[in-house]
Amino acid sequence: METEVVSSYFPPTSNQTKKKCKNLSDDFLNLVDELNNSLEQFRLPATIHCVYNPTVYARVPYEMYIKKYCNCKKRIMYFGMNPGPWGMSQTGVPFGEVDSVKNWLQIQGPVDKPPQEIAARPVSGFKCPRTEVSGKRFWGLFKTICGTPDKFFQSSFVYNYLPQQWLKNNGCNLTPGDFKSSEMEELYGICDPIFSKTIELYEVDIIIAVGKFCQSRAQKVLRKYFPSSHIQVLYMPHPSPRAVNNNDWDKKAMIFLENHNLLQALELASEALNAQEVPVGCVFTTNGQIIAESRNCVNATKNPTRHAEINCIDSVLEYCTLNNIEYRTYFKNIVVYVTVEPCIMCAAALNNLNVREVIYGAANDRFGGRTVLDVSNFYRQTYLLSGNLLADDAMSLLKQFYKGCNPNAPDPKMKKEKSQ
Numbered sequence: 001m002e003t004e005v006v007s008s009y010f011p012p013t014s015n016q017t018k019k020k021c022k023n024l025s026d027d028f029l030n031l032v033d034e035l036n037n038s039l040e041q042f043r044l045p046a047t048i049h050c051v052y053n054p055t056v057y058a059r060v061p062y063e064m065y066i067k068k069y070c071n072c073k074k075r076i077m078y079f080g081m082n083p084g085p086w087g088m089s090q091t092g093v094p095f096g097e098v099d100s101v102k103n104w105l106q107i108q109g110p111v112d113k114p115p116q117e118i119a120a121r122p123v124s125g126f127k128c129p130r131t132e133v134s135g136k137r138f139w140g141l142f143k144t145i146c147g148t149p150d151k152f153f154q155s156s157f158v159y160n161y162l163p164q165q166w167l168k169n170n171g172c173n174l175t176p177g178d179f180k181s182s183e184m185e186e187l188y189g190i191c192d193p194i195f196s197k198t199i200e201l202y203e204v205d206i207i208i209a210v211g212k213f214c215q216s217r218a219q220k221v222l223r224k225y226f227p228s229s230h231i232q233v234l235y236m237p238h239p240s241p242r243a244v245n246n247n248d249w250d251k252k253a254m255i256f257l258e259n260h261n262l263l264q265a266l267e268l269a270s271e272a273l274n275a276q277e278v279p280v281g282c283v284f285t286t287n288g289q290i291i292a293e294s295r296n297c298v299n300a301t302k303n304p305t306r307h308a309e310i311n312c313i314d315s316v317l318e319y320c321t322l323n324n325i326e327y328r329t330y331f332k333n334i335v336v337y338v339t340v341e342p343c344i345m346c347a348a349a350l351n352n353l354n355v356r357e358v359i360y361g362a363a364n365d366r367f368g369g370r371t372v373l374d375v376s377n378f379y380r381q382t383y384l385l386s387g388n389l390l391a392d393d394a395m396s397l398l399k400q401f402y403k404g405c406n407p408n409a410p411d412p413k414m415k416k417e418k419s420q
């Protein structure tokens, strides 16, 4: 969770561009296209009969993964080799075991067929009945550690060296690691530069090579492209069940992460599992256009004033400062939509700023700035207020939260004290 609140809806100005995170996911997708174009020139080894490239035929879920989870700088790159037959080759997502992708990463979409398909290795997308053990283990571990995907992707992402799966005519899977290094020089010449650009793009500090092939590739690329950098390469055993002696991969991986202080790097102290925030979301609009949006990040920032409305206010104030706009005039045109009636603090702030109108979902009978204490009594001018819109939906969200979908969430009574 970023503490800096900048709306993505304002057009960037020269002042702002530096501060704003640029659109990393689009830049990355361009790199992937560049890689795929170059790979068309690559002469495949004679034993390879057919190539599956899920970044092409599973483009929809692949892009969802990149845009949803790979759009900010990443300190840590988990570096894999290439798609597995029942994982990424089906879903387009690295280590993409169907169940983890659908139910944990919450990604799903249409998947086409590769231009040539081998009957023994059908591509059935999210209907694939088989489980990719590597993917199940990989995402399963981070689900256990992080609870929610956001927590993992705050610092980390997964990148594959080659977006292709190679198959023999009997459907057998071959990887670049199955060939002699000398036979793969041409492939390295194509994939290394894109790998290095990806490291640069996301400003990666630590590469966690998943498997030996990736470890040696990462070391070579760093020596060649970043000879004087401090980027580290760490080796983590591959979760594949085919690897010898790999039944307790989860345990080994956990020890590895602990030994390298990576649990800490993921900001996963014991409170991490309680990271779910009170589900209050808010958008500010002017003339029907959304100009700011946010949600509560009280727990993530450990700052009890970080309510959705306050985050949006900050974002608008910053915009006004950067563009020399008189904020009082600007706020007069703002209509606020928020899932739950603003609390006393937020209601006071919105009144003070003189927004035009506030429209909320469920009433807030614990801290509401009208229901509990009508703050408009303290202000001469007051905004138009309407509520109980889609109240049931908003309320069921809140109830779900307090019921605690997270088994490690604190006692609901304690939560109540913290919430709006």
Ligand SMILES: [Zn+2]
Pocket (backbone or CB within 6 Å): 307, 308, 309, 342, 343, 344, 345, 346, 347, 420
């Ligand atoms: Zn509030």
